[in-house]
Amino acid sequence: MDGxxxxxxxxxxxxxxxxxxxxxxxxxxxxxxEALGTLHAALVLSAVPxxxxxxxxxxxxxxxxxxxxxxxxxxxxxxxxxxxxxQKEKLFADPVVEFAGMPLAMVVAATRDQALRAAQAVQAExxxxxxxxxxxxxxxxxQDVVPPQVIRRCDAAAAIAAAPRRLSAEFRAGxxxxxYLEGQVALATPGExxxxxxxxxxxxxxxxxxxxxxxxxxxxxxxxxxxRRMGGGFGGKESNASWVAAAAAIxxxxxxxxxxxxxxxxxxxxxxxxxxxxxxxxxxxxxxxGRIMGLEALLAADGGWSLDMSGGVVFRAVTHAVNCCDVPAxxxxxxxxxxxxxxxxxxxxxxxxQGALLMEDVVHRVAAALGxxxxxxxxxxxxxxxxxxxxxxxxxxxxxxxxxxxxxxxKADSEWDRRRAEIAAFNASHPTLRRGLGSxxxxxxxxxxxxxxxxxxxxxHVYSDGSIRLNHGGTEMGQGLFVKVAQIVAxxxxxxxxxxxxxxxxxxxxxxxxxxxASTGSDLNGWAAHNAAVAIRxxxxxxxxxxxxxAPEAVVFADNRAWAERAGANRWLDFGELAKLCFIERVSxxxxxxxxxxxIHWDPKAMKGNxxxxxxxxxxxxxxxxDTLTGEHRCLRAxxxxxxxxxxxxxxxxxxxxxxxxxxxxWLTCEELWWDAQGRLRTVGxxxxxxxxxxxxxxxxxxxxxxxxxxxVDTIFRSKAVGEPPLLLATSVWNAxxxxxxxxxxxxxxxxxRVLMALRNKG
Amino acid sequence: MPQVTLTVNGTKHTVEVEARTLLVELLREKLxxxxxxxxxxxxxxxxxxxxxGGDSIKACTILAVQCEGADVxxxxxxxxxxxxxxxxxxxxxxxxxLQCGFCTPGMVMSAIDLVNKHPGGLSEQEIREGLxxxxxxxxxxxxxxxxxxxxxxxxxxxxxxxxxxxx
Ligand code: FES
Ligand code: FES
Numbered sequence: 001m002d003g004x005x006x007x008x009x010x011x012x013x014x015x016x017x018x019x020x021x022x023x024x025x026x027x028x029x030x031x032x033x034e035a036l037g038t039l040h041a042a043l044v045l046s047a048v049p050x051x052x053x054x055x056x057x058x059x060x061x062x063x064x065x066x067x068x069x070x071x072x073x074x075x076x077x078x079x080x081x082x083x084x085x086x087q088k089e090k091l092f093a094d095p096v097v098e099f100a101g102m103p104l105a106m107v108v109a110a111t112r113d114q115a116l117r118a119a120q121a122v123q124a125e126x127x128x129x130x131x132x133x134x135x136x137x138x139x140x141x142x143q144d145v146v147p148p149q150v151i152r153r154c155d156a157a158a159a160i161a162a163a164p165r166r167l168s169a170e171f172r173a174g175x176x177x178x179x180y181l182e183g184q185v186a187l188a189t190p191g192e193x194x195x196x197x198x199x200x201x202x203x204x205x206x207x208x209x210x211x212x213x214x215x216x217x218x219x220x221x222x223x224x225x226x227x228r229r230m231g232g233g234f235g236g237k238e239s240n241a242s243w244v245a246a247a248a249a250i251x252x253x254x255x256x257x258x259x260x261x262x263x264x265x266x267x268x269x270x271x272x273x274x275x276x277x278x279x280x281x282x283x284x285x286x287x288x289x290g291r292i293m294g295l296e297a298l299l300a301a302d303g304g305w306s307l308d309m310s311g312g313v314v315f316r317a318v319t320h321a322v323n324c325c326d327v328p329a330x331x332x333x334x335x336x337x338x339x340x341x342x343x344x345x346x347x348x349x350x351x352x353x354q355g356a357l358l359m360e361d362v363v364h365r366v367a368a369a370l371g372x373x374x375x376x377x378x379x380x381x382x383x384x385x386x387x388x389x390x391x392x393x394x395x396x397x398x399x400x401x402x403x404x405x406x407x408x409x410x411k412a413d414s415e416w417d418r419r420r421a422e423i424a425a426f427n428a429s430h431p432t433l434r435r436g437l438g439s440x441x442x443x444x445x446x447x448x449x450x451x452x453x454x455x456x457x458x459x460x461h462v463y464s465d466g467s468i469r470l471n472h473g474g475t476e477m478g479q480g481l482f483v484k485v486a487q488i489v490a491x492x493x494x495x496x497x498x499x500x501x502x503x504x505x506x507x508x509x510x511x512x513x514x515x516x517x518a519s520t521g522s523d524l525n526g527w528a529a530h531n532a533a534v535a536i537r538x539x540x541x542x543x544x545x546x547x548x549x550x551a552p553e554a555v556v557f558a559d560n561r562a563w564a565e566r567a568g569a570n571r572w573l574d575f576g577e578l579a580k581l582c583f584i585e586r587v588s589x590x591x592x593x594x595x596x597x598x599x600i601h602w603d604p605k606a607m608k609g610n611x612x613x614x615x616x617x618x619x620x621x622x623x624x625x626x627d628t629l630t631g632e633h634r635c636l637r638a639x640x641x642x643x644x645x646x647x648x649x650x651x652x653x654x655x656x657x658x659x660x661x662x663x664x665x666x667w668l669t670c671e672e673l674w675w676d677a678q679g680r681l682r683t684v685g686x687x688x689x690x691x692x693x694x695x696x697x698x699x700x701x702x703x704x705x706x707x708x709x710x711x712x713v714d715t716i717f718r719s720k721a722v723g724e725p726p727l728l729l730a731t732s733v734w735n736a737x738x739x740x741x742x743x744x745x746x747x748x749x750x751x752x753x754r755v756l757m758a759l760r761n762k763g
Numbered sequence: 764m765p766q767v768t769l770t771v772n773g774t775k776h777t778v779e780v781e782a783r784t785l786l787v788e789l790l791r792e793k794l795x796x797x798x799x800x801x802x803x804x805x806x807x808x809x810x811x812x813x814x815x816g817g818d819s820i821k822a823c824t825i826l827a828v829q830c831e832g833a834d835v836x837x838x839x840x841x842x843x844x845x846x847x848x849x850x851x852x853x854x855x856x857x858x859x860x861l862q863c864g865f866c867t868p869g870m871v872m873s874a875i876d877l878v879n880k881h882p883g884g885l886s887e888q889e890i891r892e893g894l895x896x897x898x899x900x901x902x903x904x905x906x907x908x909x910x911x912x913x914x915x916x917x918x919x920x921x922x923x924x925x926x927x928x929x930x
């Protein structure tokens with residue numbers, strides 16, 4: 001297939017820890033045996049959203065059993081700043097309290113139970129200030145956390161004015177709690193001479209290292225951050241894992257003992273950032289065929305109280321706002337505003353899913369206004385199809401043929417026409433239930449929006465018995481990155497996968513790494529590890545070639561052997577024998593590998609460039625049934641098609657697609673974050689915050705990878721990333737709900753209440 | 764401090780606990796059986812499911828002192844001494860029914876009880892309903908349901924060995 005023959009790469013191999021997970025042997029951060037004397041920490045969180053901290057009354061807590069230390073802003077040895085970007089972001093309130101849930105202090109005690117109880121006894125005196133709790137209010141006040149980002153092409157206002165028809169609308173999408181099943185946790189162990197070793201459940205060990213060093217006031221070289229695995233991340237363990245680790249490290253520095261901080265689920269939900277909620281306002285001009293001629297739009301994200309990564313989130317929102325559609329004239333403004341709520345952060349898709357909702361709303365309302373189907377209107381505007389431009393408004397080109405192809409294939413897979421007729425017949429005959437069919441087509445750019453993050457390092461050792469040890473800067477959160485990179489290394493050496501030992505990510509082994517995020521984990525780390533393996537293989541080939549008197553290029557690595565000239569030849573060395581020979585010949589069997597993504601650039605002033613290495617495409621069809629009396633719905637069937645290029649591991653990729661779809665469905669339907677009038681989050685556990693359960697998944701759930709569509713030649717084995725794009729496929733469920741209830745005006749999340757409101761508003 | 768005597772994975776233990784200690788704390792902290800996880804603290808996620816007298820229970824919702832004389836099995840006690848996996852473990856592994864794996868031990872324990880309580884076999888729909896007390900944030904449940912159906916076939920003698928997962 002595709003002219004590439006591989007053995008490990010492309011095989012549907014198990015997750016590297018599959019056995020350990022089914023036996024309970026896999027160790028997460030909280031499972032590592034604790035050193036004698038390990039202390040436990042608990043946070044004191046603000047109950048008010050905005051104010052000035054005037055006093056902390058610790059006496060009662062200090063007298064409680066087991067309490068060793070109570071730490072607040074003044075006790076931070078270095079800077080009280082955990083900001084991942086440029087802005088100062090305080091770990092402990094000093095003196096301004098910025099959201100209900102902001103850490104005020106931390107209790108360290110002999111047991112976790114003692115710490116949690118004493119934390120309850122700390123009393124804070126806070127002089128209340130007026131909080132800003134809505135996007136609208138923050139927009140009025142002009143409280144932007146980053147300068148607005150605007151993408152323009154031609155004269156949007158003129159194009160709208162000149163168009164035969166016009167439409168304006170406003171809608172909103174909610175935030176989302178990550179609900180990684182393993183909550184935030186870090187264990188900090190002080191070493192000699194001010195060193196600090198931190199085990200953290202983190203997607204970004206380098207940032208843990210940097211922020212721990214900042215709060216301790218030491219060099220990066222004194223801090224080692226390690227992560228073997230996370231029990232889920234989804235973006236929630238980038239900047240939020242860093243501050244949890246920083247707090248544990250401060251506790252360890254102050255007490256001189258190992259300190260573990262594991263947030264209870266309630267504190268995790270209150271104090272850690274979430275997906276950005278968005279408010280959208282737009283005006284479009286279009287013709288009677290549904291061709292959109294001009295679009296003006298505002299995408300306003302609730303950044304929460306601080307910058308965190310909101311700049312990157314609005315960048316991805318604004319670059320994905322037209323999704324797979326061509327709009328000849330537009331002006332799209334993306335803003336992130338400050339409110340007195342928890343600082344919103346990365347969440348799978350990183351603003352891309354929120355951006356793409358804009359175009360879907362436009363397409364569906366335009367279709368309703370014209371009496372056409374949304375599918376027809378969307379296809380009329382596809383990038384690079386039927387005479388439309390294939391150039392995105394910021395200058396990068398996409399593959400229009402793939403957009404058309406994924407939609408045509410998904411439509412056929414879903415038996416669209418037959419089911420349309422069936423559903424129409426059902427709806428005509430049923431008094432209260434309404435079935436609906438919805439679709440989605442996606443076009444998602446792969447690369448970090450920040451250019452310098454598009455780099456990775458790896459460290460590979462071959463030992464003299466032929467066993468291999470692999471380390472790289474990527475982290476494992478369940479997405480199967482470790483097995484994919486190991487497959488790549490096994491492929492490079494021509495050995496079986498079980499020869500490659502997978503090891504914990506550590507800043508001591510591979511320094512200066514990017515987070516495992518933006519779906520780039522295997523693209524970046526796969527290449528870095530490949531480069532390291534190829535360097536060692538080259539040296540091994542020279543040793544074998546010298547022995548056989550042939551050219552090094554004529555040594556072939558396959559089937560756990562090195563062969564003279566070709567696999568199966570009569571001169572060969574077992575891979576382990578050759579490794580031993582290299583040692584005897586004093587040849588290094590260790591190498592670092594490095595990779596940086598080529599060809600990406602962005603001009604932030606002009607808002608133009610080629611920020612993405614490539615695009616990933618996909619399409620989906622979902623069917624729902626809605627009870628018009630209660631507003632409840634079920635998703636009955638979903639057909640998903642996702643482009644993964646030449647998949648590195650189809651089993652892993654299919655799992656990512658299914659999981660992303662269900663997670664996206666949760667965001668768009670049942671997951672509702674609810675704050676009270678005092679700015680306190682009241683959905684603080686799974687009893688009130690509903691993530692999809694086993695019964696919410698469509699009983700007919702068909703997922704398939706796009707076939708024979710290898711990625712560009714300079715991708716790793718011509719594969720494409722998979723982590724985030726398929727989350728957008730869940731938009732088909734929103735669209736199916738609109739179809740079922742017969743109105744395109746449906747705010748998100750589409751809870752039963754909102755479905756009923758939409759039905760009522762439609763009249 | 765109160766004492767509790769219970770059997771865990773075939774071994775009898777007598778442990779001193781506080782009256783407020785939960786079974787999951789006893790297992791994780793006193794016996795160092797860390798395969799049983801805590802996901803929510805509030806009896807909703809199922810990451811902490813173990814068997815007590817053969818029934819699945821949420822170990823975050825029962826006090827250790829309530830387990831006096833109980834026979835508890837955790838995920839670590841499922842495989843045979845020679846390492847042979849329980850068919851349910853084998854099925855989760857074979858069917859890619861896990862990603863981050865944090866829900867997996869609880870899922871496996873719940874699933875075994877679910878199958879045992881349906882000696883005549885169970886439909887996909889019944890599996891979905893029976894799993895309602897176990898949350899997974901990664902997989903979308905699709906492969907989990909398939910794995911349980913496949914394991915049920917082996918556990919109930921409809922197949923002699925696990926059907927291979929379709930790719
Ligand atoms: S930890 Fe017991 S049900 Fe969640
Ligand atoms: S595999 Fe991660 S929660 Fe289920």
